[in-house]
Amino acid sequence: MGKDVVVKQSLIDTATGEVVRQKEFYVKNKFDAEKGYYFTSQKNRISIFPSNMHEELTDADIGKMFKLSKHLQANTNLLVYRSGNNIKPMQIKHIAKLLKISERSCARFINKIIKLHMMEKTIEKNSKFSFYCCNKYFICPTVFFCGCWLNYNLYIMFKRDLDRILPNWVISKFNSKN
Numbered sequence: 001m002g003k004d005v006v007v008k009q010s011l012i013d014t015a016t017g018e019v020v021r022q023k024e025f026y027v028k029n030k031f032d033a034e035k036g037y038y039f040t041s042q043k044n045r046i047s048i049f050p051s052n053m054h055e056e057l058t059d060a061d062i063g064k065m066f067k068l069s070k071h072l073q074a075n076t077n078l079l080v081y082r083s084g085n086n087i088k089p090m091q092i093k094h095i096a097k098l099l100k101i102s103e104r105s106c107a108r109f110i111n112k113i114i115k116l117h118m119m120e121k122t123i124e125k126n127s128k129f130s131f132y133c134c135n136k137y138f139i140c141p142t143v144f145f146c147g148c149w150l151n152y153n154l155y156i157m158f159k160r161d162l163d164r165i166l167p168n169w170v171i172s173k174f175n176s177k178n
Contacts, residue, residue: 075147
């Protein structure tokens with residue numbers, strides 16, 4: 001984490017205006033230039049499931065999202081799976097296998113979740129083989145968040161939703177990176 005910050009707290013008598021008591025203490029800096037914003041003190045996944053999403057989602061959809069949340073890479077919210085000693089981004093076929101549904105149903109579910117801004121898909125082309133593309137699926141941190149640090153890339157990807165819940169000073173720090 002970044003360097004500690006000194007916080008001074010004063011207790012002022014409103015009638016006289018004099019300082020009754022002053023206290024000085026150290027708190028951890030919640031913003032690091034490399035890591036981003038210290039989003040949560042919990043290292044496990046947290047759910048900040050939006051209350052307005054219940055109208056568009058069925059109970060089965062919510063269950064699928066919860067199941068997917070168990071496969072998030074820390075601090076990136078990327079859906080991943082293990083292949084031997086490697087961690088790789090999940091593709092539709094891996095997600096379908098995990099959710100025990102067909103690839104076609106999985107693609108419909110993923111498209112629905114993307115339209116609700118609960119997930120984003122990025123496409124990464126392989127430089128060696130131009131015909132090979134790898135999709136990467138990221139879950140919005142306002143739905144589920146795995147890790148402690150909200151990084152710049154994740155913030156930019158889900159800026160619209162995160163701007164509603166982040167403090168103004170964090171938003172300005174992220175926006176000053178542009």
